[in-house]
Amino acid sequence: MLTDLNNGKLKNRRIIQACLSAVILICLSTACNKKADKVGLGLQPASAELSVVFDNNSGLYSHSILEDSVRTDVNVIKTGMLGSMMDPEFGKTTAEIFSQFRLSENGHNFGTGAILDSLVLSLAYSSFYGDTMTSQTIRIFELDQDMNPDTSYYSTQSISDYGIELASLTFIPRPSDSVYVDSVQEKPQLRIRLSNDFAQKLIEADPDVYDDNEKWLAFMKGFRITTDAVSSDGGIMLFDMLDSKTAMTIFYKSADLEDTLAFAFLSNSNCARFTAFDHNEYMDASAAFKAQVLDGDTAAGNELFYLQAMGGVKAQISLPDIEDFFADGPVAINEAKLIFNVYDDGTELLGPPQLGLAMIDEEGDYVPLVDANEVSTYYGGYLNDAKDQYYFRISRHVQNVLTGKTPNYPLALLVQGASFRANRLILYGSDVMLNAENKMTLEVTYTKVN
Structure with missing residues (x-):
């Protein structure tokens, strides 16, 4: 694992690593719409085009290492992830949410003699990864430490709480099933009733608490929404924390009205929040x-x-001998295609829709490849479902390595969107004897330049 124990460097590295997904996505989305030219085409007649396939016998290597933490705060993602799963290969993973909830309006007053009905926390589903048939148990605690929406939070961080359980719920996730709230059908959501003691605390609070969000957040700093670890199967629930149905709502009656009233505490882009x-x-x-x-x-x-x-885990790909292979003279790289084939481990856990690729420089920081500026459909990185395969065209990168313009750094292969996805993946390595046609390869076509 590439880690620098110097605090300043580690902070800079985390910022760069956290921004990698955004950098690659920007490169992909802003690339021109014309078909990318292949490097070196036209320099030699077609009959002079040569090819080589790199595998473990010719110096293409891969291995997996632990990833550093990823940034998961509200300033980079809108998804909250919650749950526990036991993967036969990767083992146990749990995810928990730390989040503020803000006033929907300033100056709310419950009035004298307000009667509590209930306090409900609702989380709007956006997706699910894993087994929906495994029951999950979640628990909610009140934070005793301030959060700041302008702060960068990472997936290994934690915020302390009072240790008093406000709610617990054991349930089977239903991420695709609508729910009924007061006889009205609503989108899929998880609804948890919080304790009456905590709800009564909100009703009986000094009215000044509700003057504005600064006073409210000093009074109620937020929640830790956590989960018990499962012993088998399980899954990770993904929630849209900016959806209007993600909220805390208190239902009550006033002393002079029979109708039930409601006041909402919102989860929005102004709320400090992260997933651990x-x-x-x-x-x-x-x-x-x-x-x-x-x-x-x-x-x-x-x-x-x-x-x-x-x-969780990333891979390091290296081609330490590629310069030696082309040492006989200058070449023009027409195409260099790095191909990864998916290994079927017998589970129903899907791989991610997209992978990312970057150089790892001498400081351990990620540097995007020049090829990432190409049209995304040409550059690659996406899962080909029909072939169970991912590929990247890295022709310009290979050309730059051979000409000395770019150092022959190892490459980092990682899940694109690792902050808001739960996917995992096993890939075949480059071993010819063990993996035959499924082996990882770098397929290069080139022409010699006189």
Whole structure:
């Protein structure tokens, strides 16, 4: 794992690593719409075009390493992730949410003699990853530490709470099922009733607490929404924290009215919020995973290697001898295509829709490849469902390495959107004998330049 214990460098590295997904997405989305030119085409007649396939026999190597934490605060993502899952290869993962909820309007007054009905926290589903048939148990606690919406929060951080449980709920996730609220059908959401003691505390609070959000957040700093670890299967629930149905709502009656009234506390872009992930130090992972990722058996990665979102696992790809292969004279790289084939481990856990690729410089920071400026459909990185395959065209990068314009840094392969996805993936390495046609390859076509 590339980690610098110097605090200043570590902070800078985390910022760069957290921004990698955004940088790559910007490059992809802003690229021109014409078909990208292949490097070097036209320099030689077609008959002079040569090709080579790099694998483990010709110096293409891969292995998995632990990822640093990923940034998960409200300034970079809108998704909150919650739940626990036990993966037969990656082991146990849990996700919890730390979040503020803000006043929907300033100056609210419950009036004299308000009678509590209930206090409900609702979270609007956006997706789910894993097994929806496994029950989950979540617990909610009140934070005793301030949060700041302008602060960068990472997936390994935590905020302390009072240790008093405000709610617990054991349930089967229903991320696709609508719910009925007061006989009205609404979008899929998880609804948790909070304790009456906590609700009464809100009703009986000094009215000044509701003057504005500064006073409110000094009074009620937010929630830790956590989950019990499962022993098998399980999954990660994804919630849209900016959806209008994600809110805390108190229902009550006033002394002089029979109708039930409601006041909402909102989850919006002004709320400080982040998701934290715990992989239990991969103590529950498979023996093969531990040998490669924890014990540093890099050679094992040439058979299979691993990727995991949620600040989990990335891979390092290297071609240390590529310059030696082309040492006989200058060449023009027409195309260099890095191909990864998906290994079927027998689970129903899907790989991510997109991977990211970047250089790892001598400081351990991520540097986007020049090819990322190409049209996204040409550059690649997306899952080809029909072939169970990902690829990247890195022709310009290889050309720059051969000409000395770019150092031959190792490449980082990682899940794109690791802050808001729960996917994991196992890929074939470059070993020819073990993986045959499924092996990872770099396929290069080139012409010699006289």
